[in-house]
Amino acid sequence: MYVPPVYASAPASGRRRAYGQPAHGPYPQYPPRAPYPVPRQPVGQPRPMTAPAPAPAPAPAAPPAPPASPSRHRRNPDDTYRPSYEQAEAKRPEGGRAALRRAARERKAAQRPEVLRRLVPQALVVAFLAGGTSAFVAHDKEVRLSVDGSPRTLHTFAGDVGELLSDEGVVLDEHDSVGPSPDRPLSDGDEVAFSHGRPLDLTLDGRRHRVWTTARTVHDALRRLGVRTQGAALSLAPSADIPRSGLRLEVATERTVILLADGEEKSLRTNAGTVLEALTEAGIELDGLDATSAPMDSFPHDGQTITVMRITGSEKVKEERIPFKTVRHADPQLPQGTEVVAREGRTGLRRVTYRLRTVNGVREKPRRIAVEVLRHPRKQIIRVGTLPLPQSVPGADHLNWAALAQCESGNRPGAVDASGHHGGLYQFDTPTWHAVGGSGRPQHAPAHEQTYRAKKLYVSQGASPWPYCGRKLSR
Incomplete structure (x- = not known):
């Protein structure tokens, strides 16, 4: 890196100080150097960022060189400083100022490709940084995220609400709620509200339900579920918090119950949990074997009629x-x-x-x-006998038993006369039936057994048991 020399001002006495001498006090004696033009950096060319070269070791003293050309000003022969006009005169080519201007233009034309070669990469870097900064500023958004009622402001590059929740480690479950919807694009200044779902085991008027809610208090949950809490009995305070793990809650709303006891009807406005509690509130006492139309430990519903039964017994x-x-x-x-x-x-x-x-x-x-x-x-x-009966009875097989049966009973084995004493195909009475070996009632025996018993009776008594229809046997 080029470091220009330091030129100290001349002493007050008017004596000029040699080039490189300190302003005050003694200074080391350096040998005179030959005059040389001051190097100048070309316009537009960056200086190399390198460490300055170490100073050369002092050379042995040499006799001063004679001046190159006469000058119009007198100076100390030991001073190596040359004014700029002398340097210009030394460099001035033949031809005057026009030649100088022409030479300057030629130098600029020669330096222009090198300057452009150095400036183009720098311009590209500056443009890239400017574009990246613009993109950074364009995609960065300031949003307000509220999780379970706790808001905070943050910066994000998320494109939509779902990506924002994912970046923040918030997992969206089926019972959770988020507004706006997860697929909605995110803009600067948007507000996102997220609430976790909480299970609630609710026993409402004796009926148990499992519901999910994003409310954080008992009162807010019942309000969202449309449960009337005025005059209701709650197992927990309305201001109780609902944790994310959920809780159990029993609610008995105020109802109208009609009580019938001792011939009187009484309408009771109550939130009792059992029929017995409702009777106690109404001042109705049960004694001995008294009972109610509904179980005493059951839940009394709105508009239900409960009858008290006064019971005496032995x-x-x-x-x-x-x-x-x-x-x-x-x-x-x-x-x-x-x-x-x-x-x-x-x-x-x-x-x-x-x-x-x-x-x-x-x-x-x-x-x-x-x-x-x-x-x-x-x-x-x-x-009960199972031995088959013989179908033939000697002395009676040749008779017309079908005609006798038709005449006596219309050929119906289960027929019974009006008096109820005679029955069967041949209208046996029970004593006669038993006398020929039958059992039970004749109308209950099979038809072939009734014919067999009738043949046995004919063999022993003839046609006299059938005084009117007996003549049918000979036809």
């Missing part, structure tokens, strides 16, 4: 017989239609306790509340 004990069961077993040794009682049945005995109640003066049907068995019943066992 108990009554009775002994009752227990009927026995009949069991039938097939016996292949007995002919079909034959039944034999193998074991007689026996009835049991039990002691039953009944409750007798009178509700509001009306006696109810007795209700059995306790049973004690004193004697267990014994089953009756009957053997």
